[in-house]
Amino acid sequence: MICFLNPNAVFMADSPSETASTETAFPLQPTARNSRRGFLRTLGGTALAGGAFATVSGCDTDNDDDGNDTTSVTLDFNNAVDVLNYAFVLEQLEAAFYARAVQAMDEDGLDLGSEPANDYFRDLAAHEDIHQQLFATAIGAQDGRLIGISNFLTLEEDFDFENPDAVLEMAQTLEDTGVSAYNGAGVYLAGSDAFLTLAGKIVSVEGRHASAIRALTGGPTHFADLDSNFLTDLNANPDFALGVAQSPSDVLGAVAGTGLLSEDLQINTTNDEMDVPNTSS
């Protein structure tokens, strides 16, 4: 059984310009293909050249009761590189979602209702793709395993990309969840100053995204409505106007709840017992 979680296998071949094999392991959305291919070529040629990637560990493929292959991976939050992989998973999901939404705008007439909304999505597609490519680079530079999820995306089967309300709602869920994930994961990067600051550079952009998307989906105060049901469910603390911080397992539960990832992929966590405080008002 092949473990698809590790796209590094293609890099290890030290033939970075083999786009065919690259795309086999890391299927691309059409709108992102060119930039991704260029990135992978460069990545293979520089950061990864001659570098031996660690083979993936904690990635098992089993037959479960329903007969489908289930692949599981465990993220160790004592390991900064795995915390980056956690972020990488989220960014890949966002990037794929927005790339597919932009494709729907270009090819299927998806209209999010206003010019700013449509423009936002094109910007967000670029930002999230940049984020996930940056994480691939940063993780690669650490000789870390790279947990690619592209083979487990279920965008086509499970989501109606021609329904603008559904697209906006999903974007809001992904952005709010992303912000809460970074907020909750900061403590696991404490001491890894460069990575913590890098995560900080990204989370505020995710916060800007969340604000902008929410401005499209709700009333005047929806952009930062810490009293709203969704955010309350995610342990916002409106008493102190603290944005949501979620534990990794809660975030991964929310990701599973989007239905955008196959249930055949199980992402487990370990050493993530640090509580997310600030919620016991």
Added chain:
Amino acid sequence: MNASTHDRPSSSSAADAAPDAAPDADAALEGREGSAPNMRRQTLRRLGKMGLGAAALSFATFGPGVRKAVAQDGDPVSILNFALTLEYLESVYYQTAVDTDGLLPDGQARDVYELIATHEEKHVGVLRAAISAAGGTPVGPFDESNFDFTAGGTFPNPFDNYTVFLALSQAFEDTGVRAYKGQAANIPGDLDIDVPDVGTFNALTTALQIHSVEARHAAEARRLRAARGDANVQPWILLDNPGLGQSNDAVQPVYAGEDQVTQAGVNLADQLNYDEGPISEAFDEPLSMDDVNAIAGLFITDDDDDSDN
């Protein structure tokens, strides 16, 4: 856009200025007695002096009073007090706006800024509680008399002119985002502060939570400006562009360095098939405490009895 034209005081010069550190700050941190008004005056004086030079001046040119303002590395309480000062600036700014008849258009703008004013007031509250519970002494309380939102006349009428108000709002929020980001790595990950009768606050997580709320505010302020045609801005920061509109020069230090395209040691403009614009938008950049103080200090007044300084 060219960030290199915007000089920034080097961190090394600021660090060099630090050693004789901070009787005032020490007094605040150790809870040494002094009347509350004195404490406030001293803190504001420190910040105010820094602001006079704006970002273009080297810190080496400042007098001893400025050196006192350099927080000691790794001191969480002084970082929280730094954050508290910024939250006061925002809180007083927005509360003044909300209380000023005729400034905020009824409807969306008023709803937005009433919410933001509430958030900033709550941030003041949580930071004060955390600082006290951690054994420190929170700066303040500060009110309108402690701030000059015209920055000595640079912004003539922020409370008479909604356009000017919005421009400053954007600048304050974007500065706040950069300020928290710049301090995140200086906050220990294991500092849990028990606030009696309230709960436990992890200092780093709390800072990140506030940081993300400021980012939401910043995006909304930018959206309101764009919707009015006041500025050519998106909710995210393009290069180091403050957006078209008045007073660009004055707010430029808020955006110095935001055009960074190298992340994790990789020049993404070289590596990715994206232009510098979207790459710069995808990452917000930190600002040092010194740079933030230089910006915030423009809006902080000296007390009258500081006139001999």
